[in-house]
Amino acid sequence: MDIQSIKQRFGIIGNSPLLNRAIDIAAQVANTDLSVLVLGESGSGKEFFPKIIHELSARKHNSYVAINCGAIPEGTIDSELFGHEKGSFTDAREARKGYFEEANGGTIFLDEVAELPLSTQVRLLRVLETGEFLKVGSSKAQKTNVRVVAATNVNVPEQIQLGRFREDLYYRLNAITIQVPSLRQRPEDIELLFRKFSTDTSEKYHIPPLTLSEEARQLLISYPWPGNVRQLKNVSEQITIIEKDRTLSAEALKRSLPDMNVSRLPVLLGKNGNASGMNEREILYSVLFDMQKDIHQLQEAVAQLSDGHIPASRTAEGISPGIDNHPAPTFSSGRNTYTLIPAEAGHDNFPKRSEEHGAFVIPQAQAEVITEPTRTVEDEDLSLEKREKILIEKALVKYHGNRRKAAAELGISERTIYRKIKEYGIAMEE
Ligand SMILES: Nc1ncnc2c1ncn2[C@@H]1O[C@H](COP(=O)(O)OP(=O)(O)O)[C@@H](O)[C@H]1O
Numbered sequence: 393m394d395i396q397s398i399k400q401r402f403g404i405i406g407n408s409p410l411l412n413r414a415i416d417i418a419a420q421v422a423n424t425d426l427s428v429l430v431l432g433e434s435g436s437g438k439e440f441f442p443k444i445i446h447e448l449s450a451r452k453h454n455s456y457v458a459i460n461c462g463a464i465p466e467g468t469i470d471s472e473l474f475g476h477e478k479g480s481f482t483d484a485r486e487a488r489k490g491y492f493e494e495a496n497g498g499t500i501f502l503d504e505v506a507e508l509p510l511s512t513q514v515r516l517l518r519v520l521e522t523g524e525f526l527k528v529g530s531s532k533a534q535k536t537n538v539r540v541v542a543a544t545n546v547n548v549p550e551q552i553q554l555g556r557f558r559e560d561l562y563y564r565l566n567a568i569t570i571q572v573p574s575l576r577q578r579p580e581d582i583e584l585l586f587r588k589f590s591t592d593t594s595e596k597y598h599i600p601p602l603t604l605s606e607e608a609r610q611l612l613i614s615y616p617w618p619g620n621v622r623q624l625k626n627v628s629e630q631i632t633i634i635e636k637d638r639t640l641s642a643e644a645l646k647r648s649l650p651d652m653n654v655s656r657l658p659v660l661l662g663k664n665g666n667a668s669g670m671n672e673r674e675i676l677y678s679v680l681f682d683m684q685k686d687i688h689q690l691q692e693a694v695a696q697l698s699d700g701h702i703p704a705s706r707t708a709e710g711i712s713p714g715i716d717n718h719p720a721p722t723f724s725s726g727r728n729t730y731t732l733i734p735a736e737a738g739h740d741n742f743p744k745r746s747e748e749h750g751a752f753v754i755p756q757a758q759a760e761v762i763t764e765p766t767r768t769v770e771d772e773d774l775s776l777e778k779r780e781k782i783l784i785e786k787a788l789v790k791y792h793g794n795r796r797k798a799a800a801e802l803g804i805s806e807r808t809i810y811r812k813i814k815e816y817g818i819a820m821e822e
C-alpha cells in the first residue's frame with residue numbers, strides 16, 4: 393500500500409517528508425515480527441503507527457490490544473499484562489488471562505512504555521526473548537506469539553542512565569525506531585491540519601466555515617505548538633465554534649493560544665529547542681519531579697540573587713549575566729546544569745531558542761512561577777511542591793476531576809497524577 397493510501401485510510405493529514413518517512417517505515421516493517429519503538433513528543437500522532445503496523449501485517453485478523461502503561465497502577469500491572477492464578481494475591485478470587493495471552497497471534501501496543509516498573513520490564517524482556525511468560529503466582533511458563541509495538545515521549549537513554557529503564561529491554565524493543573516529527577519540525581503541515589479540523593467542526597455543527605486572515609495564518613505557523621497536533625486540534629475546534637467573525641484575526645487566534653498570554657508556567661528549552669524529543673512542558677515536569685534534592689539549591693540561589701550575591705560554586709562562566717550583571721544562578725541534576733537567565737528587555741514572551749552550551753533557558757516572562765522578580769523572595773513561598781500541588785488542583789478543577797485529562801495537560805502520566813493526589817491528600821469528589 394502506498395503512503396497516500398495509508399494516510400487516507402487512517403485519516404492522517406500532512407505531507408512533510410519527515411511524516412512520510414515515518415509512515416513509510418511503518419509500512420515496510422509491518423510484515424515482519426520485529427519489535428518497533430515509536431518515539432515522538434506528546435500529541436504528535438504516535439498512536440497511528442502501531443495501528444498501521446497491525447493492519448498492514450498478516451496479524452490483522454487477530455487481536456490488537458493497546459495498553460497505556462502509565463495508566464495502570466503499579467500493583468496490578470503484572471497481572472493485567474500477564475494474568476494471574478487463582479489465589480495468587482488477596483483479591484485474586486478467579487484466575488485471569490492477561491493481555492499477552494489475549495493478544496496471542498496479534499499485536500500489543502505498549503504506550504508510555506517508559507512508565508513500566510522495573511519488575512514488569514523483566515517480565516516483558518522475557519516474553520520478547522523467549523516468547524514465554526509466567527502468570528502472577530504461577531511457575532509454569534506459557535507460550536504466546538505477540539508482536540510488540542511500544543511508544544514513548546521520554547528520552548529512554550536518559551532513563552537508562554538514571555536506572556529507571558533496562559538497557560537490555562531498550563535494545564529488544566528498539567529493533568526498529570520510528571521517529572514521529574513534532575509539529576515544529578513540519579510547519580508546512582500546520583495550515584493543512586487547521587483547515588481539516590476547522591472544516592470538520594463547522595460541518596459537524598452546521599456553522600459557516602472559518603477562514604484565516606493572513607496575520608492569523610502567520611501566527612498559526614510561527615507558534616511553537618508544545619502540545620503538537622493534539623493542541624492544534626483543540627484550538628482549531630474551539631475557535632471554529634466560539635469566534636463570531638468568520639474571518640479569523642490574529643488577535644482572536646492569540647486569545648486561544650494559552651502559552652502566549654495566560655500561562656505563567658516556566659518553559660524549559662533544550663539546545664535545539666527540542667531537548668531529546670520531549671516538549672517543553674514535559675521537560676519542565678521531569679525536571680521538577682526528579683529534582684527534589686535540588687530544590688534547596690535553587691531556593692538558595694534565588695535568595696542570594698536578590699541579595700546581589702552569588703556563591704562562586706553556583707556561577708557558570710561564559711553564560712549570560714543575570715540580574716544586575718551578576719552571573720545567572722545555576723542548579724544541577726545528574727549530568728545537566730540548568731541556568732536561570734532573565735529575558736532581555738522587549739522580550740516577546742516567546743520561549744527563546746538558546747545557543748548556550750546545552751543549558752536550558754527559562755525566559756523571565758515564563759519563569760515567574762519560580763522567580764517572580766517583582767516580589768521579594770522573603771514574602772514568597774518558594775516550595776516547588778506546593779506549586780506542584782496547586783497546579784495539579786487547578787488542572788483537576790479545569791477538567792472537572794477528570795484525572796486522565798488533567799494528567800495530559802500537566803504532561804505527566806496518569807499513574808503519577810494518582811500518586812500525587814494521594815501524596816498531597818488532594819480531595820476528590822467521586
Ligand atoms: N497527522 C495527523 N493528522 C490528523 N490527526 C492527527 C495527526 N497527528 C495527530 N493527530 C490527532 O492528534 C491527536 C493526538 O494524537 P496521538 O496519536 O494521540 O498523539 P500521541 O500518542 O503522540 O500523544 C489525536 O486526536 C490524533 O488523531
Ligand SMILES: [Mg+2]
Nearest residue numbers: 435438439503
Ligand atoms: Mg498517546
